[in-house]
Amino acid sequence: MKIMQPITVGGITLKNRIMFPPLTTGYEERDGSIGEQSRAFYTRLAQGGVGYIVLGDVAPIRSFSPTPKLFDDSQIESFRLLADSVHAYGAKLGVQIFHPEYDCDAVNALFAQGKMEEVRARLHHDMQFFTDEVSEETLLSIIDKICACAQRAQKAGVDVVQVHGDRLVGCLCSTRMNHRTDKFGGSLENRTRFAIMLVRALKRAVPEMVIDYKFAVVTPERGKGGVDAADAPKFARWLEEAGVDMLHVAQANHTGNMADTIPPMGVQPYGFFADIAGQVKEAVSIxxxxxxxxxxxxxxxxxxxSEKADIIGLGRPLLCDPDWPNKAQSGCACDIRRCISCNKGCTDNIQNRAFLACVLNAENGYERTRSITPAAEKRNVAVVGGGPSGLEAA
Ligand SMILES: Cc1cc2nc3c(=O)[nH]c(=O)nc-3n(C[C@H](O)[C@H](O)[C@H](O)COP(=O)(O)O)c2cc1C
Known part of the structure; x- marks a missing residue:
């Protein structure tokens, strides 16, 4: 199968074309470093045969978000252990570096003073207006923080840095979120100026790392923080010229409705973004x-x-069955436990500030402690109930 063939990206070769896209997991330690639960999860994915794993939403700063963070050198070692662990199974590792749509320094200062009411008010305000109000000086400092984070990732042995082209970067690119009148607003060139500056700065900061870009596209019906579909091919070419090695084409975004990016069953058809990826692919050679x-x-x-994409991202499907790539490789596709896009264990848990767990895969989230194997002593068992849990138990 073509999906199992290797592919060269920038200076590295992925052993196959299956990717675990960025997903916030909630498995990290309180300071955002990578602990045992997180390592066990990604190592299990690597064991299942995936070629490229991206860690979602890695913050380059101390922030409120319950996501991985890599803002301090003391955190490098935990990322190094993770990189070593997935490399042992031949997978490559990327970190998706993101900056939220709020002024982290201002919010952190209020938090340190215990002013929680003001923290909430500031967050509420910034989610709507930070894109328009953030100063050029702050934008430049955000680029510095992201580059420093990428350098830490490089020291940890991470292979790829993925720019999160949704969130703040996507909001700046967006015709819906960006109402600025300075050189970061208005024309497509101005709206994408920050994204291009960031890519160029990363190219200088970590010339040896592969640069992936989460290419968030706003469609007429869905999403807010990203580039409009009509402008996507042009922007993709500019990113390639600026030094991006690969593009991860996906639906925008997080400042809209979660069902846009992570559609539950019935909301979007299978493979719903492949045609837009195909239009972007026609415009570039990466x-x-x-x-x-x-x-x-x-x-x-x-x-x-059909040449709509070179690499296939499997988010929820790999939570449901991490052995998907190995089963595909060995011709046992019918043994794959298929994701039903119920969003019950993954998305709902994250929104409730809990950690990822899949209702169809009882090991997911508990990779360190649970391993379901055939019973040593076989018995006759009646399973009462034919919902997802009953069927899984059966
Ligand atoms: C629980 C959860 C968390 C996610 N977190 C992120 C994230 O941190 N960054 C990101 O760019 N996309 C995130 N996504 C979106 C996924 O990368 C992906 O685009 C989406 O799940 C659709 O792919 P799928 O149908 O293969 O799951 C998340 C998705 C899920 C289910």
Whole structure:
């Protein structure tokens, strides 16, 4: 199968074209460093055969978000242990570096003074207005923080830095979120200026790392923080010229409705972003990945065969069955436990500030402590109830 063939991206080779896209997991330690639960989860994915793993939402600053963070050198070692662990199974590791749509320094200062009411008010305000109000000086300092974070990731042995082209970067690119009148607002060139500056700065800061870019696209019906679909091919070419090695084409965004990016069953068809990825791919010569309800190997193969994308992102499907790539490779596709896009264990848990767990995979989130194996002593068991849990138990 073509999806199982290696592909070269920048200076590295991915052993196959299956990618675990960025997903916030809630498995990290309180300071954002990578602990045992997180390491066990990603190592399990690597064991299952995935070629490229991206750590979602890695913050380059101390922030409120319950996400991984890499703002201090003391955290490098925990990322190094993770990189070593997934490398042992031949997977490459990327970190998606993001900056939220609020003034982290201002919010942190209020928090340190215990002014929680003001923290909440500031967050509420910034989520709507930070894109328009952030100063050029602050934007430049954010670039510095992201570059310093990338340098720490490089020291840890991480292979790829993925720019989060949604969130703050995407909001600046967006015709819906950006109402600025200075050189960061107005024309497409102005709105994407920050993104291009960031890519160029990363190229200088970590010339040896591969640069992936989460290419968030706003469609007429969905999303807010990203580039409009009509402008996508042009912006993709500019990113390639600036030094981006691969594009991860996905639906925008987080400042809109979660169901836009992470559609539950019935909201979007399978492989719903493949056609837009195909339009972007036609405009560039670097590899393009896509993501969104691609749940079985035949679907993934059709997308790669029809040249809509080079690499296939499997988010929820790998939570549901981390052995998906190995099963596809060995021709056992019908043994794959298929994601039903219920969003119950993954998205709902994250929104409730808990950690990822899949209702169809009882090991997910507990990779360190649970391993379900055939019973040593076999008995006759009646399973009462035919919902997802009953069927899984059966
Ligand atoms: C629980 C959860 C958390 C996510 N967190 C992120 C994130 O941190 N950054 C990001 O760019 N996308 C994030 N996404 C979106 C995924 O990368 C992906 O685009 C989406 O799940 C659709 O792909 P799928 O159908 O293969 O799951 C998240 C998705 C889920 C389910």
């Amino acid at each position: 590899p393009v990945s896509t993501v969104g309800r691609i749940i079985d190997p035949a679907m993934a193969e059709r997308i790669v065969e």
